[in-house]
Amino acid sequence: MTTNTTAPSGVPVILTGQALRSLRDSGYSLPAALGEVIDNSLEANANHIAVQMDEGTDLNGKRHVHRISFVDDGDGMADEVLQHYPQIGYSTRYMRTDTIGKFGVGAKLAALNFGQRLDVWSRTAGSDPWRHVSFDLEEATDAEAAGQQIVIAPPDGESVPDDLVDLLPEGSGTLVVWSKVDRLEHGRRAKDFDGLRLDVEKELSRIFRVFINDGIDISVNGLSLLPHDPLMTMRGTWAEDVLTKYYTKGDGKDSPYKPDPLDFTAEPIMREEINIGGHSAWLTVTLYPQAVTRSRGSGGDNLAKKLRIVENLGAISFMRMDREISYTNVPRIFPKAVQDPDRFIGIEVAFAPELDDYFGVRNVKRGAEPHDELRDKIKKLLAQAIPEAGNRLDEHWGKAQRKSREHVGEHGAIAEAAAGANRTMPKGRAKGDDADPDQALADLATDVLGDAPEKEKETYVEKHKDLPFVIESVDFPGKQFIDVLHVAGQVIIRINTRHRFYREMWQPLKDIADSAPGARYDREVVRTAQRTIETLTLLIIAYGKAESMNDNPLEQYGELRGHWGMFLESLMTKVKDVL
Numbered sequence: 001m002t003t004n005t006t007a008p009s010g011v012p013v014i015l016t017g018q019a020l021r022s023l024r025d026s027g028y029s030l031p032a033a034l035g036e037v038i039d040n041s042l043e044a045n046a047n048h049i050a051v052q053m054d055e056g057t058d059l060n061g062k063r064h065v066h067r068i069s070f071v072d073d074g075d076g077m078a079d080e081v082l083q084h085y086p087q088i089g090y091s092t093r094y095m096r097t098d099t100i101g102k103f104g105v106g107a108k109l110a111a112l113n114f115g116q117r118l119d120v121w122s123r124t125a126g127s128d129p130w131r132h133v134s135f136d137l138e139e140a141t142d143a144e145a146a147g148q149q150i151v152i153a154p155p156d157g158e159s160v161p162d163d164l165v166d167l168l169p170e171g172s173g174t175l176v177v178w179s180k181v182d183r184l185e186h187g188r189r190a191k192d193f194d195g196l197r198l199d200v201e202k203e204l205s206r207i208f209r210v211f212i213n214d215g216i217d218i219s220v221n222g223l224s225l226l227p228h229d230p231l232m233t234m235r236g237t238w239a240e241d242v243l244t245k246y247y248t249k250g251d252g253k254d255s256p257y258k259p260d261p262l263d264f265t266a267e268p269i270m271r272e273e274i275n276i277g278g279h280s281a282w283l284t285v286t287l288y289p290q291a292v293t294r295s296r297g298s299g300g301d302n303l304a305k306k307l308r309i310v311e312n313l314g315a316i317s318f319m320r321m322d323r324e325i326s327y328t329n330v331p332r333i334f335p336k337a338v339q340d341p342d343r344f345i346g347i348e349v350a351f352a353p354e355l356d357d358y359f360g361v362r363n364v365k366r367g368a369e370p371h372d373e374l375r376d377k378i379k380k381l382l383a384q385a386i387p388e389a390g391n392r393l394d395e396h397w398g399k400a401q402r403k404s405r406e407h408v409g410e411h412g413a414i415a416e417a418a419a420g421a422n423r424t425m426p427k428g429r430a431k432g433d434d435a436d437p438d439q440a441l442a443d444l445a446t447d448v449l450g451d452a453p454e455k456e457k458e459t460y461v462e463k464h465k466d467l468p469f470v471i472e473s474v475d476f477p478g479k480q481f482i483d484v485l486h487v488a489g490q491v492i493i494r495i496n497t498r499h500r501f502y503r504e505m506w507q508p509l510k511d512i513a514d515s516a517p518g519a520r521y522d523r524e525v526v527r528t529a530q531r532t533i534e535t536l537t538l539l540i541i542a543y544g545k546a547e548s549m550n551d552n553p554l555e556q557y558g559e560l561r562g563h564w565g566m567f568l569e570s571l572m573t574k575v576k577d578v579l
Contacts, residue, residue: 020088020137024112030184030196031203033110037070037176038208038218039323040107044074044174048217050167053200055193063193064185068114070176073169076124079131079155085120086135086152107176112137116180121160126171131155138180201225202308205238210322213237228308230317230327231286231346232266240264242306243291252303257294264289266346267392270385276358276374281351283378285385287392288344296397296514299343312346314338318359318368319350325361326368333375335383339523345389349378394515411471412463414537422468428548430486437488441465444492447474469541473497473506481565484544486553491544499565500572509533 028036034051041049049072056066077085088108111118116137121130133155140150160168160175168175190196201220205212209227212218213234218225226238243264246252266286274281287293292307299309314334318326329338349370351359359368370378441464445457464470471493476483481499485492495502512529515521521529547553 020112020140024137028110028113029203030114031200031207033113034068034070034200034204035207035323036106036110038204041070041072041074041174042208042211042216042323044072044076046072046074046173046216048073048169049219050222051200051204051218051220052164052167053193053197053221058185062185064181065193065196066179066181068178068181069164069167071164071167071169071173073171073173076128076172076174077120077122077131078124082120082122082131082133082155083152085122085133086118111176111178114181114183115178116182117178119177119179120174121158122174124172126169128172129157130160130168130175132158132160134158136180197221202228206230206317206327207324209234209237209324210319229346230312230315231284231348232264232288232292233268233284233286233346235265239307242303246303246306247291255294257291259289259291264291269345269389269392270381272381274374274377274381276377277355279352279354281349281355281374283381283385284346284348284350285382285389286346287389287396288346290396293344293393293396299340304343309343313340313343315347317346317348319348320356320359320361320368321353322350330369330375333370333379333382335379335386336522339390341390341393342386344393345386347382347385397514410473411537414534415464415467415469415471415541418469418538418541419467422545425545426549428486428489428491428545429551430489430548430553431551432486432488435485435487437465437490440485440487440492441470444470444472444474444494447476447494448472469493469544471495471537471541471544473502479566479569480562481568482540482543482561484547484553484557484561486548491541491548493540493544495540496565500569504572506533506536509536 038049038051049070052069052071053065054067054069055063058064058066086108108118117134118136119132119134121132123130133152135152144150161177164175164177184196186192190199197220201223204218204220205225205228208216208218208225209229212225212227213229213236226236226241227234228238232239244262247255247258247262252258266288269285269287271282271284274283288309292309294303298304304310314329315327316330316333317324334342353361355374357371358374359370361368369375438461441461442457444464445460449457449460467490469491473495475497476494477498478496479499481496481501483494483496485494495506497503497507509529509532512521512526513533515526547557550556
C-alpha cells in the first residue's frame with residue numbers, strides 16, 4: 001500500500017458512508033447491542049439505567065420497534081467529550097485494562113446495527129442545560145455522495161423530545177436515542193414485541209447480574225430487572241422468584257421436592273484459581289438445588305422452561321470485570337460430550353481485561369473462547385468437576401426417587417402408563433380372590449410405606465384404587481418370585497425383593513437406570529437399563545393380565561407361580577458365569 005498524498009489518482013482509504021453501512025452488519029443480538037450502551041452508563045457511575053423500547057407501525061402496516069432510548073443518572077459528558085460520542089474508535093478509556101470498555105466502538109456499532117440515527121443528550125450537573133449531538137447515516141451518505149466531508153458537529157442546544165422528558169434524571173446524566181430503527185419488525189428477531197422485550201429482559205438480567213445484585217437499577221420499559229444467575233448462588237434472583245411462586249402458590253405447593261425452609265441456593269462443586277500470563281482467572285462450578293433438579297426427566301418440563309434450564313445445557317458463562325461477555329458452549333472442552341443432565345450444572349469463568357488475548361475477546365466484547373494453555377487448564381479442571389457434579393446429581397435423583405416412591409411406589413409411573421394401554425385390551429374374567437378390595441390396597445400400602453402416617457397410606461390407596469394393575473416391589477418370605485391377587489377386576493402384583501432374581505438382576509439394573517448419563521455410565525447403558533426395567537415390569541404385568549383372563553386364576557395358576565419362583569431361585573444358584 002502506498003501513501004502518496006500528492007498523486008492526482010489517489011483515493012480515500014475509507015469511504016466513510018459505505019463503510020458505516022457495511023458495519024451495520026456487526027452481528028449483534030439486540031440484548032448484546034443494548035448492553036454496549038449500558039456499559040457506558042456503568043462506567044459513568046450511573047445508579048439507575050432505563051431502557052425504553054417504543055413500538056410503532058411502518059408504512060406497510062407492519063408492527064416494529066421504531067425507537068430505543070437509554071437514560072442514566074451518571075456523571076454526564078462535557079461538550080468536548082459529548083462531540084466524540086458518535087465517533088467510532090474514540091474512547092476516554094481507550095485500551096485501558098481497568099474498565100469495562102476500551103476499544104471505543106461498541107456503542108456506536110451497536111446503534112448502527114439496528115438504526116440509522118443516533119442522538120445523545122447529556123449534562124454534568126442538574127443546573128446545566130442538556131447538550132445534544134447527533135449522527136444520521138442517511139444524511140452522512142448523501143453528504144459523502146455530494147463530495148462533502150462527513151463530520152460530527154459540535155454539541156447544540158436542541159431540546160429533548162417531549163415524550164422523553166419525564167424519563168430524564170433531575171441531576172447529571174445522559175439520554176441516548178436510537179431512531180430510524182429498521183431491523184426490529186415483528187417476526188424478524190421475535191414473534192412479537194412482547195417476545196422481543198422478554199428476550200431483552202432475560203439476557204440483560206444475566207449479563208449484568210452482578211451489578212443488579214449489588215444494587216444498580218436496570219429497567220426495561222419500566223420494569224426493574226432481577227438478576228438471573230446461571231450459577232444459582234445469588235439470593236433475590238429472578239429464578240428464586242419463579243421457584244418461590246411455584247412452591248408456595250403453584251403446582252409445587254404439595255411437591256415432595258419443596259425445600260423447608262425455602263432455600264434455592266446451588267451446591268458448590270469447585271472454585272479454582274487458574275494462573276495464566278501472570279494473571280488469574282477463576283473457574284466456578286455448581287450443582288443446582290434439588291428443588292430444581294427434582295427427579296430424572298424433569299429437565300424439560302414447564303418449570304424447567306420457565307427457569308431457562310434448557311438453555312444452560314453445556315453453557316459456560318464468561319465474566320469480564322463482573323460483566324458477562326459470553327454465555328455459550330465451547331466445543332470439546334467438556335470431558336465427554338455434553339449430556340442432558342449437564343443442564344443442571346452451572347459453570348462460570350471470571351477474568352480481568354489483562355487476559356483478553358487469552359480469552360479471544362474481540363473489540364465488541366461479544367464472545368469468548370479460551371486459547372491453548374488456558375483452554376487445557378480449564379478442560380482439566382472440568383474433567384474433575386463435571387463427573388463430581390454428576391455423581392452428586394445421582395444422589396439427588398436417588399433421594400428424589402425414594403421420595404416419589406413414598407407417594408406412588410417404585411412402579412407407579414409404569415402402572416399408570418399400562419392403565420392407558422389396557423383400555424383397548426380384552427377385559428379380564430377373573431371372579432376375584434376372597435378379599436376386600438379396600439383392605440387389599442390398604443395392606444399393600446402398609447407393605448410399601450411401612451410406618452408412614454395413615455394420611456399417606458390413605459393417599460396411596462386413593463391414587464391406586466382405579467388402576468387396573470398395581471405392582472410393587474416388597475419384602476416377603478419364601479421362594480416365590482411374584483404374588484398375584486385378583487380383586488374386583490384389579491390385578492395386584494407383589495415382586496419379592498428377597499428373591500435372588502430381584503437381588504442379582506433387578507436391583508443392579510435399577511441402580512444403573514437411576515444413574516445420570518455421563519457420570520458413571522454412558523447414555524446408551526443407562527437407557528438400556530431403563531428400558532430393561534420397563535420391559536421386565538411390563539412382562540410381569542402382562543402375566544398378571546393373562547391370569548385375569550381365567551375365571552379362577554388362583555386355583556388355576558397358584559401352584560404354577562410357586563413352582564416358577566422356586567425353580568428360578570434354584571437355577572440362579574447353580575447356573576452362573578456361563579456367558
